[in-house]
Amino acid sequence: MKDPYFYPNTNVHVNIPGIQDKQLLKTYTANQFGLAMLNLQKDKFLIKSAFDFLKLHKILFSNVFFWAGEIRTVNMTTSEFMIAEGMVEFADHKSIHKELEQVDIKYKNLAWSTMSKREFIDNLSKYMVDLWVIHPLREGNTRTLIVFMDLFASQYGYDVDINRFNTSSHDMRNTFVWGAIGEFFNLKDILNKILNKKPQN
Numbered sequence: 001m002k003d004p005y006f007y008p009n010t011n012v013h014v015n016i017p018g019i020q021d022k023q024l025l026k027t028y029t030a031n032q033f034g035l036a037m038l039n040l041q042k043d044k045f046l047i048k049s050a051f052d053f054l055k056l057h058k059i060l061f062s063n064v065f066f067w068a069g070e071i072r073t074v075n076m077t078t079s080e081f082m083i084a085e086g087m088v089e090f091a092d093h094k095s096i097h098k099e100l101e102q103v104d105i106k107y108k109n110l111a112w113s114t115m116s117k118r119e120f121i122d123n124l125s126k127y128m129v130d131l132w133v134i135h136p137l138r139e140g141n142t143r144t145l146i147v148f149m150d151l152f153a154s155q156y157g158y159d160v161d162i163n164r165f166n167t168s169s170h171d172m173r174n175t176f177v178w179g180a181i182g183e184f185f186n187l188k189d190i191l192n193k194i195l196n197k198k199p200q201n
Contacts, residue, residue, distance in 0.1 A: 003074055005067070005138045013139055015064055032063045033143065040147070047152040050103040050131060056151075057137050057144045065139065071096045072138040088180045090135035099134050106130070112156050117197060120156065124149065125187045129179035142173050153195055161194045 005013055012022050019025040036059055045056065058069025076090045091099050107127045112120065128149055135141050150160045175187035 005072075005074065013065065016066060029061075029064050033060055036060045036062070037147070040151075045151055047148060047155060049108060050100045053100070053131055053136060053144060053148055056148055057140055060144055060147065061140050067138065068140075069137075071136050074138065076135055076138070088133070088177055090133060096134055096136050100136065103127070103130050103134070115156075117192075117195070120153075120158075121188050121191045121195065122184075124153065125179065125184050125191060127152075129176055129184070129187070132176040133180050142176070145176075146172060149191075157198050158195045159198050161196060 002008075007014055007020050010020060010022075012020050012025055015025055015028075017028060019028055040056075040059055045052075045059070047056075054069045054071065061068040072093050075093050107123070107130075110123060112123070115123065128145055131148070132141065132145055137144070153160060172187070172190060175190060178184070179187050
């Protein structure tokens, strides 16, 4: 089946500037992502719902993909990561909206502001993995999720150690895979290292 998100006979995503070289698109995307992050920091975007994941993706990738912030219309049945003899399955595209609603039911009304750091990380790690397994967008899910986590944690009084965050971001993708099969230790370990409670005034 033809994937409408790619240029014909290539592995390059259809994009706004029309770039059909994968490395050039990667560089362009990184530059646009950086600019979007600067604007995001100025605007003080607040996370109130799992659906804000879509809004955040639109902000981050609006100059790269025509479909930025829109739920994917094709299935991504497996990830590129193999665990033992199996692979991680993402949500059916037709059920994504409903699954995001279920994530809100599960996490939206938790008492995040009164949790200990350990409780916060326990719940945040599960929240992140639940969103990652849904994989609402065709591309950019992991990058959007990391920014989502950063903003969400900040709302509840945590600083994110940017230096450690940058060195850990590649590893985080792998920890999401392990989280998808119920193994959260590595993700919790990373979050424990990069999240620090802001000092009270």
